[in-house]
Amino acid sequence: NEKPTALIMIFGATGDLANRKLFPSLYNLYAKGQLDKFAVVGVARRSLTNEEFQLRVKESVTEHGEAAANLDEFVSKFYYHSHDVTDSSSYIALGKLAEELDENYRLDGNRIFYLAMAPEFFGTIAEHLKKDKLTNVTGFKRLVIEKPFGHDLESAKVLNKQIRTAFSEDEIYRIDHYLGKEMVQNIEVIRFANAMFEPLWNNRYISNIQVTSSETLGVEERGRYYEKSGALRDMVQNHMLQMVSLLAMEPPIKLTTDEIRSEKVRVFRALRPIIGEEVNDYFVRGQYGQGSMNEKEVPAYRQEEMVDPDSNTETFVAGKLMIDNFRWAGVPFYIRTGKRMKAKSTKIVIQFKDIPMDLYYQREQTVNPNLLVIHIQPEEGITLHLNAKKSGQGTEATPVKLNYANKGIDGLNTPEAYEKLLYDSLRGDATNFTHWDEVALSWSFVDNISAVWENTNEHSFPNYESGSMGPEAADKLLKNDGFFWWPVT
Ligand code: NAD
Numbered sequence: 238n239e240k241p242t243a244l245i246m247i248f249g250a251t252g253d254l255a256n257r258k259l260f261p262s263l264y265n266l267y268a269k270g271q272l273d274k275f276a277v278v279g280v281a282r283r284s285l286t287n288e289e290f291q292l293r294v295k296e297s298v299t300e301h302g303e304a305a306a307n308l309d310e311f312v313s314k315f316y317y318h319s320h321d322v323t324d325s326s327s328y329i330a331l332g333k334l335a336e337e338l339d340e341n342y343r344l345d346g347n348r349i350f351y352l353a354m355a356p357e358f359f360g361t362i363a364e365h366l367k368k369d370k371l372t373n374v375t376g377f378k379r380l381v382i383e384k385p386f387g388h389d390l391e392s393a394k395v396l397n398k399q400i401r402t403a404f405s406e407d408e409i410y411r412i413d414h415y416l417g418k419e420m421v422q423n424i425e426v427i428r429f430a431n432a433m434f435e436p437l438w439n440n441r442y443i444s445n446i447q448v449t450s451s452e453t454l455g456v457e458e459r460g461r462y463y464e465k466s467g468a469l470r471d472m473v474q475n476h477m478l479q480m481v482s483l484l485a486m487e488p489p490i491k492l493t494t495d496e497i498r499s500e501k502v503r504v505f506r507a508l509r510p511i512i513g514e515e516v517n518d519y520f521v522r523g524q525y526g527q528g529s530m531n532e533k534e535v536p537a538y539r540q541e542e543m544v545d546p547d548s549n550t551e552t553f554v555a556g557k558l559m560i561d562n563f564r565w566a567g568v569p570f571y572i573r574t575g576k577r578m579k580a581k582s583t584k585i586v587i588q589f590k591d592i593p594m595d596l597y598y599q600r601e602q603t604v605n606p607n608l609l610v611i612h613i614q615p616e617e618g619i620t621l622h623l624n625a626k627k628s629g630q631g632t633e634a635t636p637v638k639l640n641y642a643n644k645g646i647d648g649l650n651t652p653e654a655y656e657k658l659l660y661d662s663l664r665g666d667a668t669n670f671t672h673w674d675e676v677a678l679s680w681s682f683v684d685n686i687s688a689v690w691e692n693t694n695e696h697s698f699p700n701y702e703s704g705s706m707g708p709e710a711a712d713k714l715l716k717n718d719g720f721f722w723w724p725v726t
Contacts, residue, residue: 240273241663243347243376244338246331248362249354250279250290250317254383259353260294261302262656267311268303271660276338280320280331290317314342322358328369335371346375349662352382360399367403381410381662384475385466386671389687390680397673406673410662415476415583416669417654417661419643420613424483424585425497427611427619434609435488437589439564444606445718447571447586448480449725450613451578453530455703456552460543467550469522469690472574474683478505479671480585480613481570485560494668498675505678509559516689521710523553524695525577528703535577535703549695552576555711556686557718569718573711577703580726583613588723597624597634605636608723617643 245263247255266272279290291312298304298311318334321327339346350366352359359382366372380400387393400409415421428434437443450472456463463471482501489496511519526537539546553575560570589607597604608622619641627635661669700708706722715721 240271241347241660242274242343242345243349243663244276244278244335244342244344245349245351245663246278246280246335247351247353248280248320248322248358249352251281251283251285251293252353254353255279256293256297257301258653258655259351259659260297262653262659264298264302264304264308264311265652265656266660266663268305268307272663274342274344276314276316276342276344278331278334278338279315279317281317282320284319285317287315287317291315322354322361322365325365325369328365328371332369332371344376348372348374348376348378350378350380351662352380354383356383356385356387356396360396363400363403372403377408377665378404379408379410379662379665380404381412381659383412385470386411386475386676387680388465388470389684390677393676393680397676407667409673410658410667410670411672411676412658413475413479413671414654414658415479415613416671417656417658418613419652420611420617421480421483422657422669423619423643424480424611425492427609428484429488440566440568442590443568444588444590445569445571445715445720446481446484447588447722448477448484448573448584449586449722450477450574450583451580451706451725452574452576453578453581455525455535455577456538456541456544458542460541463552464544464548464550467687468552468554468574468576469683469687473554473556473572474679475671477572477574478508478679478682479675481558481560481572482675484585484587485565485570487564492668494666497668498672502672502674502678503562504560505675505682507560507562507565508678508682509561510682510685511556512685513689516686519557519714520686521553521555521708521714522551522690522695523555523575523701523708523711524548524550524698525552525575525701525703526699528577528705530577530704537699537703538577539699549690549698551690551695553578553701553707553711555707555714557714569720571715571720571722573707573722575701575707579704579706581615582725584725585611585613586723586725587611588720597632599633604634610723 249255294312294315295308318331372378387396482504485504486500489500524538538552539548555573558570587609591606595603604624610620612618621639623637624634625637627633
């Protein structure tokens with residue numbers, strides 16, 4: 238495996254994402270010896286000297302990573318360019334710096350452009366990169382682009398067209414950081430490397446699948462952004478639907494980027510569109526009210542900073558998805574995600590159908606269904622819920638759990654999502670990034686729902702208390718089908 242060599246340009250290098258995730262991740266790669274020759278140019282608006290910038294990077298790694306003796310050597314490869322995103326002369330100066338660094342560090346003309354900035358600049362930057370010739374390279378050029386990719390299908394198409402003027406589809410790495418998570422990547426292995434799951438992975442043996450991603454935090458300082466987004470756009474269009482596609486996809490014929498992505502795309506194509514009045518039967522929205530979290534009183538969403546006091550923005554979504562193909566016909570995939578919920582947890586529960594006849598039925602007590610639980614975060618692991626004989630006399634069945642904790646095995650923390658995704662982009666592996674076809678299909682699905690929600694005011698907001706598991710209607714959604722949410726805490 239050849240180590241990657243590249244000039245990495247980070248647009249938005251003074252921002253929160255760069256500071257908390259990107260610098261520490263790059264440092265980890267460096268410390269593990271996974272980078273060969275490289276240099277980094279931080280690009281942002283304010284004026285900083287290289288030394289000031291290097292100091293910030295050092296602080297970022299010390300605070301958010303695990304700094305060691307080689308930190309000084311690492312930050313010596315960081316340069317800074319004060320930039321105006323709309324000004325050609327600024328790009329031309331950046332291009333000059335890039336050429337110098339390429340030569341000094343012998344970077345083979347390879348360039349990564351990482352856009353860690355507000356999305357309204359993505360299109361403009363991509364167009365300038367081309368026009369001002371920063372994409373004229375002798376090696377590879379790749380665009381790594383943060384979410385959100387558009388606000389709906391229309392705006393996503395406009396953005397895609399803009400970035401496609403400078404980069405081809407296979408040069409575009411659209412980040413969905415859930416796809417960098419260890420246990421999300423594990424879904425594929427659990428399914429396709431075990432003889433005991435794949436034969437059962439269909440509507441004959443699975444009764445329903447539940448994907449929960451709950452946060453305890455509220456909107457914090459992101460009110461301005463969140464008011465225009467809401468949970469449907471911020472979480473469902475990307476992360477939730479991506480997890481569903483990995484759970485539902487057919488086995489790819491090979492583990493290549495193209496094969497895996499095309500199987501995922503087929504899931505999106507089979508996703509039943511939810512249109513008009515059906516939205517109320519399949520989807521539930523919520524907004525948090527005040528409540529108590531860790532014995533502290535917290536305000537309602539409508540009282541948060543930069544939030545309209547009459548806001549109809551949803552901070553919670555639950556939905557029932559149907560995948561209309563041979564494998565999944567009739568099996569609901571329930572998803573839910575929200576802020577200010579009882580626990581911070583991302584989990585997938587696969588509930589198997591009941592056995593044909595319950596020999597162990599006792600005093601209105603049926604045996605529990607088998608569950609396969611995939612813990613994505615904060616714990617990472619797998620739990621298999623089975624039934625076994627209760628010790629002692631008699632033949633009573635009792636539930637038992639087989640547990641596998643990812644972190645317990647090798648004693649190491651698994652690398653952060655961003656570390657893996659950065660490494661993948663440097664190596665040119667786009668498997669764990671979203672293809673345009675996935676983005677487009679998931680926006681079309683979500684747009685039908687927002688169209689209904691935006692045209693009907695929700696008078697019951699706020700409809701769930703901070704510190705709860707969301708509105709009652711989300712429980713009803715499953716109850717109507719004879720199911721309930723398996724607890725995630
Ligand atoms: P931020 O507001 O903290 O940082 C923005 C950066 O852009 C700063 O470096 C700023 O100097 C630069 N910038 C802004 N206007 C500029 C201009 N006109 N010219 C040049 N530079 C300019 O934002 P962030 O939280 O780091 O987020 C960046 C991107 O990453 C966004 O797309 C966001 O949605 C995405 N994202 C962030 C996080 C996170 O944890 N912060 C998580 C997932 C995705």
